[in-house]
Amino acid sequence: MKSGFVSIIGRTNAGKSSIINALLDAKITLVSHKQNATRRKIKAIIMHNDDQIIITDTPGLHKSDKLLNQMLINSALKSINDCDLILFVVSVFDELKDYEEFLSLEPKVPHLLVLNKVDLVKNEALLKKLSEYAKFSEHFKAIIPFSAKQKTYKKTLLDEVVKHLEEHAYFYDPSFLTPSSEKEIYKDFILEAVFESVSEELPYCVESAIKSIKDTPNALFIEANLITDTPSHKAMLIGKDGLSLKRIGKNARKKIEKLAEKKVMLRLFVQVKKAWQKDENFLKSVLDED
Secondary structure (H helix, E strand, O other), rough: EEEEEEEEEEEEEOHHHHHHHHOOOOOOOOOOOOOOOOOOOOEEEEEEEEEEEEEEEEEEOOOOOHHHHHHHHHHHHHHHOOEEEEEEEEOOOOOOHHHHHHOOOOOOOOOOEEEEOOHHHOOOHHOOOOOHHHOOOOOOOOOEEEEEOOOEEEHHHHHHHHOOOEEEEOOOOOOOOOOOHHHHHHHHHHHHHHHHHOOHHHHHHHHEOOOEEEOOEEEEEEEEEEEEEEEHHHHHHHHHHHHHHHHHHHHHHHHHHHHHHOEEEEEEEEEEOOOOHHHHHHHHHHHOOO
16 A cells, blocks of 8 residues: 655646545535635545545745735745645646746655646647646656546546555545544635635635534534624625625535534624734634644
8 A cells, every 4th residue: 555645736726725625525625716715734635546645735826925925835835845746736727937936946856747627628728738848747757637627537647646655554544534623624614605705805804713613413513703804894794784794604504514414503703803914923823834
């Protein structure tokens, strides 16, 4: 048997989180069309035949002078050499410069180039893009077309990943979906519901935090805070007659119920913490920085 750690790296909106959910056949990572949605490194345990692959989702690589974004970038960069293999994900629509910038980081571990969203282009466009990346063939171990939506080439990708892992006993119980805590996953599901339920810019001013979890045989009771930076943003999250907060809660509850496989009672509160995105100690606590 083989077992090892894989970091999934790429720019924002390349589809990294969607790929993890597709490979796992379960949803544990936050997915959003908005940029920089991923804030925490969630791990997925993928069993492929008798082999165990532990894949870590990472924040998207991008450039920013904001403290929150800088910490997200540093988290992703740390993951580049803190693994046995890298999956560098690019969209079929991306320019080559994203991959060139990744190569300039001189990763110390081997990597596969995953060309995502191939279901959205015709074969001619796919072949053209593959030929463009061919000039980098000395750097990557393989280039794999993939569709997170249709799970195209899933077996091909997992077979290739396993080739580059060492013989090793399982690191985790193979019946587990993730070694990440349920608290972290639920926190991300709540944040994902915010991204889906409110205006374009507001989610970037919001963080989620679990206050308490009580697990009973028949139901899961969760209390959580939505943390935002101004009273006006708090009012927007709550909405007229509390409708916005109810919509966020309903959306989040459905996501948690699907993973928990039981009834969920979710209570959300909105808390104002001024300039939380500039508070390094607070950010370390919510991003789980070492």
